[in-house]
Amino acid sequence: MLDLSPILPPSPLRRPILGLTLLSHLAASRISQFHTMLEQLSTSTNEQDKDILNDVYIRWPVDLERSLMEGSYTKAWRAKSRAPRKEYEVLAEGLMGTIRNDIASCHEKAYQALPLAEASRLLFFDNESEAMKFGQQRGWNFSPTSKIFTFPSQPKNGTTSTTDAASGGHEDGESAGDLLERRGLVRKALEYATELEAIV
Template sequence: MTALEQLAQQFTSAYEHSNYEGASQLLPKIKLELARNNLIIPSKAVSTPDLAAARQVLETGVFVSVNRRDEAEFSRLIAQLKPFYRSELNLPPSPNKNKITALYLLVLLSKNEIAEFHTELEALVSTLDVNESVESDQYLRYPVLLERWLMEGSYDKVWKAITQSSQVPSPEFAIFAETLVRTVRDEIALSAENAYTSLPIANARHVLFFDSDRDVIAFAEQQHGWSIQNGIIYFPTLQEKEAELEANLMDSDVPLSNSEKIIANGLEYAKQIETII
């Protein structure tokens, strides 16, 4: 038995016994052995069984990183796995491909990287067979529906899908869905700012899916321009937002949030229209 085969067996055993920390410690050694055996970057010059075995090890690494909530390692493994899914290698289909791809889509969604989300989704769709569809797969359907509901503003559907275990296709998705909680609340908060001038804390608790007034107050205190008086949350006016945004645009050291970038683009467009008129 080679050193790589021994490490792979130990690694798989640690994962199957939920020893994710132990498996994680073995992963760098496995990657080194894969590189030594010309398996870290797939090639037609390598035998199909060896490539399939290397792919399975990296896929197991993905699940280990998810259970350790190690997003950085997860992203590295995704990048290393993508070449193994190329059709020209003629490898047998991987039963884990759709699940892993769906987990990656979920991470992109939780980081609000919508453009990259759609790029990955389009690349995936182009590889599906004629009789296959994204929504027919239990794993791929999950992030696709979440993204659709977020764009529609159907936050109640999103919230149920990420917080109710019966809605999640596997435990790995429940782990990464945790990161979506903040994203969803940020989206709701932005919508609330645009729709209302103020909200009673009790109403905000319901809208933002909090369990207590204390949690709402803590969240409100972290939001730019929100203020609380006599049990009511007051949102910043449009003029206040524009003034703050213009100040941030003048200060190159202040990074803009996604919502601020959208507003900034809108302001620039409005100024161009005024110039034309």
């Protein structure tokens, strides 16, 4: 593609579009692409990119990503109402879905059960019926009498090999749940390593 920046005047929508691109990477959990693009913008010698990291359209997704990396989900959730343009709100909705799923995954690993009211609050739902629908989609069990979610002991996407299945999932006295959890941690560590390598 030809660089026509010396000939054409800079587009007034350039920075909003760059910000939307950053936000789309964030919403799709493409963190390595997000940081790669940010690095390219910060080291650009293009006159149009002067002080670009301080631009409101770029700053907003950057601050949002920082909140997510800190685990400040409430701060990230509230930032949605301060989107710099209407177009950002559409992608922000997708990001909020990603945040909900991340929080839900943490709860599944940390707790055996969670009251409906607490799940609604932690997952930023306006009413309990939305939380119930979300829980059903994730395969959570719900008791209408106690109004408590219980989480399946085995992760939805967890798989065991035929060797593990034949041995009952045990390895040197290790339970099937421990084995799956260990594999999940290894998989996560490899994903982080791949993203770090892409950033560096």
